[in-house]
Amino acid sequence: MIYGYARVSTKEQETRMQIDALDAAGAQDIRQEKCSSVGARPELRKLLAELSKGDVLLVYKMDRIARSLKDLLLILESVKQAGASIRSLTEPLDTTGPIGLFIVQVLGAVAQLERGIIRERAIAGQVAAIKRGVVWGGRKPSLSPAQSLEALKLRSDGKTQQEVAEYFGVSRSTISRLEHPAAPRSSTKRPVLSQYLNPPEIAE
Structure with a gap:
């Protein structure tokens, strides 16, 4: 039909x-x-x-x-x-036809690129806010900005989420949310915040 x-x-x-x-x-x-x-x-x-x-x-x-x-x-x-x-x-x-299918694939790639750019901008903004000590609305965060940066550095050094959580006395989900803020229900892997941090600025 x-x-x-x-x-x-x-x-x-x-x-x-x-x-x-x-x-x-x-x-x-x-x-x-x-x-x-x-x-x-x-x-x-x-x-x-x-x-x-x-x-x-x-x-x-x-x-x-x-x-x-x-x-x-x-x-x-x-x-x-x-x-x-x-x-x-x-x-x-x-x-x-094959040309039309190719165009659909191109459109899909463009959409994926657009989502990636938006995601990276959002993460970069969150990192900058953490470094400035900005706190979003809602309940008081379990970790201070300095602790958040240190936690991310420990994760990038190979520590597990559970190990980092026990070190700071918080739940493992707190560390998970720190790495993947506002993660959508999707199988697409999101870049972690630690990829955007500058280690020399981490407070020891």
């Missing part, structure tokens, strides 16, 4: 141009909705759930179906898991 999806941002706009293009491209079942890309987009979610092996999803432009690169990658993954493919009528994205 060849599906088509058309979307405009407001009820005052019309999907006619998109529908005509999708129909001319061979779409057999066209879904449409008038809502912002930040909305729920129920027709799109329903369509993605109906896709099966061998189906093709046609869109006029990728910004009609995705609100961001992250959203696009999630949609592409959903289409892939269904065994279907997706094609944009106005852009070089067609996962039915």
